[in-house]
Amino acid sequence: MLAMRVHAAGSPLLAEQVAVREPGALQILVRVLACGVCRTDLHVADGELPDIPFPVIPGHEIVGRVERVGSGVSRFRVGDRVGVPWLGETCGVCAYCRRGLENLCERARFTGYTLDGGYAELVVADARYCCTVPARYSDAQAAPLLCAGLIGYRAYRAAGEGSLGLYGFGAAAHLLAQISRAAGRKVFAFTRPGDVAAQQFARSLGVAWAGGSDEPPPEPLDAAIIFAAVGALIPAALAAVRKGGRVVCAGIHMSDIPSFPYRLLWGERSVCSVANLTRADAAEFMQVAAAVPLDPRVETFPLEQANVALRRLREGQLQGAAVLVPTQPPQPPQSPQPRPVA
Numbered sequence: 433m434l435a436m437r438v439h440a441a442g443s444p445l446l447a448e449q450v451a452v453r454e455p456g457a458l459q460i461l462v463r464v465l466a467c468g469v470c471r472t473d474l475h476v477a478d479g480e481l482p483d484i485p486f487p488v489i490p491g492h493e494i495v496g497r498v499e500r501v502g503s504g505v506s507r508f509r510v511g512d513r514v515g516v517p518w519l520g521e522t523c524g525v526c527a528y529c530r531r532g533l534e535n536l537c538e539r540a541r542f543t544g545y546t547l548d549g550g551y552a553e554l555v556v557a558d559a560r561y562c563c564t565v566p567a568r569y570s571d572a573q574a575a576p577l578l579c580a581g582l583i584g585y586r587a588y589r590a591a592g593e594g595s596l597g598l599y600g601f602g603a604a605a606h607l608l609a610q611i612s613r614a615a616g617r618k619v620f621a622f623t624r625p626g627d628v629a630a631q632q633f634a635r636s637l638g639v640a641w642a643g644g645s646d647e648p649p650p651e652p653l654d655a656a657i658i659f660a661a662v663g664a665l666i667p668a669a670l671a672a673v674r675k676g677g678r679v680v681c682a683g684i685h686m687s688d689i690p691s692f693p694y695r696l697l698w699g700e701r702s703v704c705s706v707a708n709l710t711r712a713d714a715a716e717f718m719q720v721a722a723a724v725p726l727d728p729r730v731e732t733f734p735l736e737q738a739n740v741a742l743r744r745l746r747e748g749q750l751q752g753a754a755v756l757v758p759t760q761p762p763q764p765p766q767s768p769q770p771r772p773v774a
């Protein structure tokens with residue numbers, strides 16, 4: 433199969449032919465129909481995460497069709513459309529797993545990082561961690577739901593009630609803005625300073641205010657979520673939230689946080705991070721996505737153009753999400769219909 437692989441930190445992905453693995457007893461072989469491009473993929477390609485097992489196939493926002501099932505799989509059948517998210521495997525026995533915090537599992541493995549991911553024609557996944565995807569979305573539209581939507585939603589829940597600031601208006605924020613609006617919440621979008629196009633994009637999705645991350649919002653926020661990988665946004669967001677307000681960091685990697693005066697944290701403001709997801713998060717979010725008609729804005733690229741998509745993401749040139757689409761094999765010919773006898 434064709435796959436786009438990272439061989440070393442900071443080097444471009446290479447298009448390569450890679451052997452297809454047989455699914456194990458609890459696994460499924462999935463033909464990738466669409467795979468979203470997430471900021472975490474940039475951190476993998478740049479070597480910013482610990483212990484990356486190069487070479488690795490990135491991609492953890494996979495929508496695909498089941499092509500083969502392991503002998504112990506009963507949840508899915510050949511031909512089903514499935515989603516393969518970031519959480520690929522957990523141990524089930526560590527203290528976190530036993531407390532229902534499998535997102536923090538000591539021995540978790542992650543799709544497109546410590547497991548091969550969806551920048552490929554096929555992927556093998558543990559069926560217990562796959563999810564169903566609402567039928568109302570096309571393959572490409574559904575792809576960003578698998579991380580931008582899902583982990584974004586975990587951050588959204590962690591942020592609590594009330595008005596919400598979103599720092600970094602990319603794939604996750606553009607979905608959360610729509611979910612927040614559907615829930616009647618006031619949304620404030622913070623973009624790179626001077627990124628007028630991103631601010632207009634945010635306004636087109638119904639946010640109450642859009643401006644640069646160096647600007648104060650017109651009123652104190654109840655909560656803020658930081659999606660951009662910029663540590664300096666933590667003191668900026670703390671300055672923007674009211675007393676008791678919460679700042680949630682939703683990314684897997686951030687530049688160092690500059691020191692800041694204690695008065696920004698004073699008044700029972702808090703900062704926390706959201707890490708990974710649980711299967712319960714996936715089930716809950718997909719129900720929300722099935723009920724709220726989301727309009728995921730996607731720009732599709734052929735699989736072979738993964739480096740172009742990553743560059744566009746790095747340079748902030750995307751509105752919504754980039755999605756890779758592998759060339760699909762020709763459909764097997766339909767068996768001829770028996771002709772009615774005259």
Ligand SMILES: [Zn+2]
Pocket residue numbers: 470471472473492518579580
């Ligand atoms: Zn992601």
Ligand SMILES: [Zn+2]
Pocket residue numbers: 522523524525526527528529530534536537538539540
């Ligand atoms: Zn565990």
